[in-house]
Amino acid sequence: MRRVRYEHSGGPDVLFLEDAPVPEPGPGELLVRTEAIGVTLPVVRKVREPREPIALGGEIAGDVAAVGPGVTEYAPGDRVTGLVFGHGYADYALLHVAMASPVPDGARATDAVALVRSGLVAYGALQAARPEPGEAALVTAAASGVGHLALQLAAASGASRVMGAVSGTGKAEFVRGLGADDVVVYDDESWGDPVDYVLDAVGGDLLTPGLKALAPHGRLVAYSSGGGTVEAYDLLVGAKSVIGFQMALIARGKPETYERWRKELWRLFFEGALRPVVHAEFALEDAARAHEAIEGRANLGKVVLIP
Structure with missing residues (x-):
């Protein structure tokens, strides 16, 4: 699979695409074939911080390709979205089941990454x-x-x-x-x-x-x-x-509140009261351009990577 990474801090130009093995889901994890990846300001800022490089995580949406031991809530083929803390700028990403939620019928992957976490x-x-x-x-x-x-x-x-x-x-x-x-x-x-x-x-x-x-x-x-x-x-x-x-404090400490808010967002979306806007869709190999759009304050709505 393809994955975006960086080895030292700097601007968007330090990002590069590499080949990597498809990861195996561990206990409580889903292997997701990513359809859309949300680019966020905190991750963009992390790339510039003078410290050890981090895995480029964030919001993803896609199909479950495999489930790890102990996972009963989801099965291969289910459409999910959620926040990953490991490598998310990739064709496949590991999503912990506690951070996952289903993508309702009638919603696109880009709707999910633009709506759910943001x-x-x-x-x-x-x-x-x-x-x-x-x-x-x-x-x-x-x-x-x-x-x-x-x-x-x-x-x-x-x-x-x-x-x-x-x-x-x-x-x-x-x-x-x-x-x-x-x-x-x-x-x-x-x-x-x-x-x-x-x-x-x-x-x-x-x-x-x-x-x-x-x-x-x-x-x-x-x-x-x-x-x-x-x-x-x-x-x-x-x-x-x-x-x-x-x-993060709500997601970890008040899962029932997190779930109630999530359902309310989808209700407002399907009723037409909430309209997530995607500013631009970039290919995975154009992740640097996506970061440039965020840093330059050029975006009107969400910036998304499409593997």
């Missing part, structure tokens, strides 16, 4: 904000794989006004097409009227304007791997709060 992060961040019907929301990185779903989910939850924040004006039309009432650019002097909650996927220097955009008693949910700090005084003025959210 959608779960978006939905979980929204739940962490404790939204009330009639509140106003702001979503940063609103054109990203997670952000474009978070924006739609905020609207579906009953927000009276949904604002999208993006890196450039070229993304405004796309975000408005998803239902945003207003669109702002990060370096705008003002982000408009205050909102009740912010779903922030960027972090870093954007935390300060995100907090400034909140109305009194507003909540900012931070779910980015971008880090950043906030001043305590910025929280005290207006009694604002920052809430951290990490999807």
Whole structure:
């Protein structure tokens, strides 16, 4: 089989395609013949970190080719999606059964990788904000794989006004097409009227304007791997709060919540209230171009590899 790997940190150019043996599924594992692989910002960032190379994992969807010892939930031929922590940029990937979920009839593999993991992060961040019907929301990185779903989910939850924040004006039309009432650019002097909650996927220097955009008693949910700090005084003025959210804690510690959210996402998808958008499909050998699209903030929706 083919597999994408890298041997030292750097930009997208360090990625290369190699031949590798098809792995054998161990206890509790599924061997999945990948049809679609989601490219995520955390993985793209990992390639640049000056440390030992990691396996390029992430979201996958495809057919079960074989099951490991003890697996009774799935059988060869079943369509599944899930998050892999080993090599995911490959023709075949090992998916632990605890991280797997079925792909419903009528959904494509690209729908699954665009919706399930990114959608779960978006939905979980929204739940962490404790939204009330009639509140106003702001979503940063609103054109990203997670952000474009978070924006739609905020609207579906009953927000009276949904604002999208993006890196450039070229993304405004796309975000408005998803239902945003207003669109702002990060370096705008003002982000408009205050909102009740912010779903922030960027972090870093954007935390300060995100907090400034909140109305009194507003909540900012931070779910980015971008880090950043906030001043305590910025929280005290207006009694604002920052809430951290990490999807992995839900997946590991609250599987029943994870499953309930997953079913809700598919319900919204089939009812037409949630529309995952795939920005571009790249061949496996073009993984570097996929990473370039993420790093250059060029993507409108999800970036996907198609083996």
